[in-house]
Amino acid sequence: MEKKNNRRGFLKKATVVTSGGLLAATAAFTFKSESENHQETKDSMPVIKRIQPLGFQWETQDPFLFCVHHEDAYPKGNEKQGPAASLAGRSLGQDFLIKDGWRMYHGKNVPGFPGHPHRGFETITVVREGMVDHTDSTGASGRYGNGDVQWMTSGKGVQHAEMFPLVKVNEDNPLELFQIWLNLPKKDKFVEPHFKMLWAESIPKYEHIDETGKVSIEVIAGKVGEEKAPTPPPNSWAFSEENDVAVWNIKMDKSAKWTLPKAKEGVNRTIYFYKGNELKIEGETLGNYHSADVRTDVDLVLESGTEESHILILQGKPIGEPVVQHGPFVMNTKEEIRQAFVDYQNTQFGGWPWSEPGPVHPRTKGRFAEHADGKLEDKS
Numbered sequence: 001m002e003k004k005n006n007r008r009g010f011l012k013k014a015t016v017v018t019s020g021g022l023l024a025a026t027a028a029f030t031f032k033s034e035s036e037n038h039q040e041t042k043d044s045m046p047v048i049k050r051i052q053p054l055g056f057q058w059e060t061q062d063p064f065l066f067c068v069h070h071e072d073a074y075p076k077g078n079e080k081q082g083p084a085a086s087l088a089g090r091s092l093g094q095d096f097l098i099k100d101g102w103r104m105y106h107g108k109n110v111p112g113f114p115g116h117p118h119r120g121f122e123t124i125t126v127v128r129e130g131m132v133d134h135t136d137s138t139g140a141s142g143r144y145g146n147g148d149v150q151w152m153t154s155g156k157g158v159q160h161a162e163m164f165p166l167v168k169v170n171e172d173n174p175l176e177l178f179q180i181w182l183n184l185p186k187k188d189k190f191v192e193p194h195f196k197m198l199w200a201e202s203i204p205k206y207e208h209i210d211e212t213g214k215v216s217i218e219v220i221a222g223k224v225g226e227e228k229a230p231t232p233p234p235n236s237w238a239f240s241e242e243n244d245v246a247v248w249n250i251k252m253d254k255s256a257k258w259t260l261p262k263a264k265e266g267v268n269r270t271i272y273f274y275k276g277n278e279l280k281i282e283g284e285t286l287g288n289y290h291s292a293d294v295r296t297d298v299d300l301v302l303e304s305g306t307e308e309s310h311i312l313i314l315q316g317k318p319i320g321e322p323v324v325q326h327g328p329f330v331m332n333t334k335e336e337i338r339q340a341f342v343d344y345q346n347t348q349f350g351g352w353p354w355s356e357p358g359p360v361h362p363r364t365k366g367r368f369a370e371h372a373d374g375k376l377e378d379k380s
Contacts, residue, residue, distance in 0.1 A: 047282045047300055049293040054272065056096075061268035061293060062318035063237050063245065065121060065181035065330060069274060073101035074111065074130070074173040077166030081360050082109045084169070102175075107358055111175075112163035114358030117349055118154035119340045120189040120330040122182045122236055124247060125150045126220060130175030131167055133360045134369075136160035137350040138193060142369035142377075143361050147200030149220055153233050155184070157340070157349035158193035165360045178312060180247065182237060185319050186332050191235040193349075197369045198230050199379055213256030213304070222246030222315070224261075237319060245316035252276075252304035252311070260313075263296035269315035270294070271302075278305030 052059060058067040078084040087104070091097075095104035104111045115135075125132065131145035137159035144150055152160070166173040184191075198220065204227040206217040219229045221238050222245060229247075232238040238245035244264040252258065263269060272291045273279045279286045280303040286292050294300060296315065322332045329340040343349070366380020 045295065047295050047298065048284055048286075049295065051286065052291050054274065054289045054291055058272060058291060060180075060314060061270055062320065062323075063183050063243070063268075063316045064314050065183050065323070065325065067178055067180045067272070067312070067314065069176075069178055071176045072098075072103055072111070072164075072174070074164070074166050074175055075100075075102075076171060077169050077173055077363075080109050081165040081167060081363055082107075083111070083166060107163060110163050110165060110358060110360050112358060113161060114163070114356075115159050115161045115352050115354070116328060117157060117159045117344050118328045119157040119344075119349075120336075121154060121184050122233070123150075123152045123154070124178075124180040124182060124220070125152070125162070126178040126180070126247070126249065128176040128178075128249075130173060130177070131165055132177070133163040133165050134160060134195075135354050135359050136193075136195075137348070137352055138372035139353050140195065140370060140372045141359075141361070142195075142197065142367075143365055144197060144199075144367055144369070147203070147218075148367065149198035149200075149203065150195055151198060151233055151236070152195035153184070153191065153193060153235055155189065155191040155193045155235065157343060157347075159349050159352055161354075161358050163358045163360050165363070167363050169363075178249075180314065181330075182245075182316075183319055183323065183330060184235065185237060186321055188235045188237075189331065189336075194233065194372070195369075196233050197377060199367070199377075202230055204229065208258050210257070213253030215253070215256050215258040216251045218249040220247040220249065222248065224248060237316065243317040246313060248311075248313040250309075250311040250313065252302070252309040254304055254307050254309075256304045256309075258302050260300045260302055262299050263315055264317065265297065267296045267315055267317050268293070269296045269313065272312040272314070274310055274312060276305055276309035277307045279303070279309050279311065280305075
């Protein structure tokens, strides 16, 4: 009884105060719920998880495998659509060192990547400037560039060539593109190979304009505001909206601000700042040619520096399966990788129906895609 009386007396003393004091006393004895404590913990977490410098091959998060940024200041083209310049001093067939502002890569006459195999993933090739000639083992072909995107599902196995024809003979042929490797889940690694074209004129552009400036976003995958990207290939991890896959290429005026909206729970997101002098993410500075893995459970304010900023954003729900990669093959186990090599040696993934390893289309040929089923898309 004595303890009860003391407790009653204590409560009486705590509440018998003036109205202003009552609020103060009540506040002093307020207990926070578990959800409130969790929210405080979330709010105190840094918005940037990791910052990395960018090289030729960019590190990505699941469901992506990696991204490569090609930027080459090619000169005028010759009669073969190769560079009208000396190739002396280059390691032709393996020319990855920048000399005079450009590289031949695996090409010997025309820069690019002659026929090579893939299995188990997708390539998303985003061409900002210049042209790419495509040929593959299904007999399909195409030429695309200057804002076009090719989304190719390698599935059970395909050979393809990606050549960079220098179509202009009286002026330089600059090339800039991203090639993004997006993994396929185990259930879709053996689907039929195919590709889909996202022509520049079909890719929606989101624009935000306020007193700080203009922000333009090419919505290659996913959705920004009311702008929704074209439908991805049916077997792609990006096909289901539940996986919240996004590929956004962003241009911000100098000093412009834009709020990057939060994503679905559990999604990975990386910001690649590839051109400009400075980008601020919630006030934290990201230097030129750096990436930042960021939180996706909160909105993030991006602010451009004193120069125009160019940004690539990759995001998606992780597939969460084992990844075993060896060169152009991406599977779930080492045994599957060994089998991929055996299958390629035995079948050449359908063979190579072209007269040379790295074909280029006629110089005057415009943008087009001819698919394995004979369907023709002519954009010339």
